Amino acid sequence: MDAAQAIADLKEISPQVRDVVVLGADGGAVGSNLGEERAVARLAAGASSLIEAAEALRPGVAQLEAATLAGSVFVVRDGERLIAATTTPEPTVGLVFYDLKTCLRSIDEPPPQKPARKRAPAKSQAEDAAS
Amino acid sequence: MPPRKVVTGFLLAAGSLAGSVLVRRRAARKRERIDFYADDGSMHSFAEGTPEAARLLPIAHELLGA
Secondary structure, three states, X not given: OOHHHHHXXXXXXXXXXXXXXXXXXXXXXXXXXXXXXXXXXXXXXHHHHHHHHHHHHOOOEEEEEEEEOOEEEEEEEEOOEEEEEEEOOOOOHHHHHHHHHHHHHHOOXXXXXXXXXXXXXXXXXXXXXXX | OOHHHHHHHHHHHHHHHHHHHHHHHHHHHOOOEEEEEEOXXXXXXXXXXXXXXHHXXXXXXXXXXX
């Protein structure tokens, strides 16, 4: 499933979720429900900052919730990929984590880039004649 | 003491205790906090005022303020 479809499904099943961004292994945004590129970059940068700060404080953090009076920010990591979402205040924490994980895992990973194959050096005519 | 009064007193005490627990829980939910969930299944919670929350909550405020 592509990121846009997975995020659309997430928004449909979880009305508490507001803004979502999915980051790929390279740290770049793979998908989001935000229209403006600046807003996507802002949420992506904030999510990366949160997980980096969390990792510095407690290594091995797989997911986190920052709960404020204005709402919550959730960040979930799955391998090298990451999904971040903002929610309404006092969300159903377990449900949001589950929905975010499901969304992230349903997004197809891009196929790894194959290294360019080297061509075997062409045989010279002298070699051909010798064989 | 008549048993009816004992039961009434017990019910009143139990009700007060349950009410105070509910009020405390609601008040705790209204506090800002950061919860970390680690790969090993452990969870750490940091309420506002702790150094951990002081470092992460401003980032969350910025994201939610947009």
